[in-house]
Structures are given as C-alpha cells and as structure tokens.
Amino acid sequence: MDSLDREILFHLRQDGRLTNVELAKRVGLTPPPCLRRVKRLEDAGIITGYRARIDPAAAGRGFDVVVSLEISVNDLRTVEELETAISSYDEVVEFHRLFGRPDYLLRVAVEDQEAFETFLTTRIMGLRAVARVDSHLIMKKIKTDD
Template sequence: MSNQVSLDATDHDILFHLRRDGRLSNVELAKRVGLTPPPCLRRIKRLEEAGVIAGYRAVVDPVALGRELEVLIDVEIYAQDRKTVTAFEKTVSSYEEVIEFRRMYGRPDYFLRVAVSDHASYEAFLTDKLSGLPAVLRLESHLTMKKIKDDS
C-alpha cells in the first residue's frame, strides 16, 4: 500500500513556491497560487501533516562560512558486516565537513559531499580523518568545475 498523497496542480504550485522561498507569508503565497489565505493555509497544513512538506530550513552560503571548496567522494569499504558498516557510518556522520552522506547500491558503497575551506583543508580531512578509518578500502575524489543546478 502506498503512502503517497494525491496532489493537484495547486498543491504542486504551492510546493514550487515554498521550495524557492520557504519564508513566504501565507498571504503572499496565496496570492501567487491564486487562492485566498485560509484555503492556502489549510493546504499547507495538509501537506505538512501528510509528510509531503517535511520541514523548513535555511540555505546557507558556503563561501560566507569559509567552506567554498566542495568535493564529492566515492568510498568503498572492505567489509559489509553490520558492525563495520555501523561503526563507519557513525564516524563519518559525525564529521562536520561531511554535508551529505549516502549508502549506495553497487559501487561505490558510499557517496560523500564534503565542504571545506581550501585544498589544504581537504587534504587534512582526507589524510587525518577519512583515509585513516579501518573500514576504508578505496577513495575517489571528484572536484566540481561548475555547479549547474542545485535543487537543495
């Protein structure tokens, strides 16, 4: 049985605007989607309660934080037993530099997105933290030339 919620064109329009600016007032959002404020607010509450809208957050400029170098890392680990996987995931999740962490099907085993200030900081992260973990078999770093689309 699917937990999917049935969404109409207005719901999609609401989500479109909230994804671009989660701080829109209900009055402004209602105006943009062609509703009056009360039904617009009811729709937002329904989307929140159904889990379609999972939360709201601030999008922070990494340059303003001094973390303008973003590196994508493919990670393969040597073992797949639960103890090793759990320990690896707990450790890597705790690293401040790791801003996205995914377990993958197939290869690589994991995908990481890391944000640091510069190449020296990345080298220190890789050498002192990631490559020193006992589970790590192979790391492959990918530096971004240009970010073309970011829908986060």
C-alpha cells in the same frame, strides 16, 4: 496531492519564507485554505522543514569535493559504525549509500584544499572499513537543490 499542492510546493521551494498571504496570492487561493493545505502537506511529511540557504564561500566552505568510498568490510556492525562516524562529520554535507560500486558517495564542503587534505587523511582514511577513496573536485555547480 493535486496540482494546487504541487504549485504550493514549487513556490515554497523557491522561497520558504513566503508569508501565507503571499503564497495564497501566488497560487490563487485565499489565505485560510492555503494555510490548511500547507499544514496538511507538513502533517503528511511531504514538507519536512524549512531552512536558510547559505553561501558556502562566505561561510568558509567554498571548496566542494565529491568523494567516493569503497569499503572492505561488509558486516552490519562495521557498516553502521562507518555510517555513524561519517554522518557526524560537519564537513560532510551529503552522504549516500549506493547499490554496486562505489559503496558510498559523499559531498564534502571545506574552506580550501589544505582543509580537505586534513579531513581526508585524519577522518576518512582512519576508518577501518575504508578500502578505497576517490576524490573529485567540483569545477562548476550547474544545478543544485541547495
């Protein structure tokens, strides 16, 4: 990957809907070699997809909470069950296993505080491996990759 590839990635991260002609113009190439580079980046797994950016509040998911989880059971089967369950929840928009404590970090997006309480008490606290839950309300998003 060279500086031209990095520039292509920069522009596609800013606007994944750029036409190949516009992208080529921005990076100083003609369209055919630009398209070949993009295709190569896709084939190499560097570009993994394209998506729409959604306004969470407009979509009814403006209440954002970071949740840390500690688990009490560490056998592989239980960990896999927990990860499968949490990954399946539509409210969970990010899910990370960490080194050390806490064991997991989640970002949950729901409509409001009541929806979050329902999610937390019926979904997360009902999982048998969960030993401790800490919730942190997001005051302000300063930088995000969304």
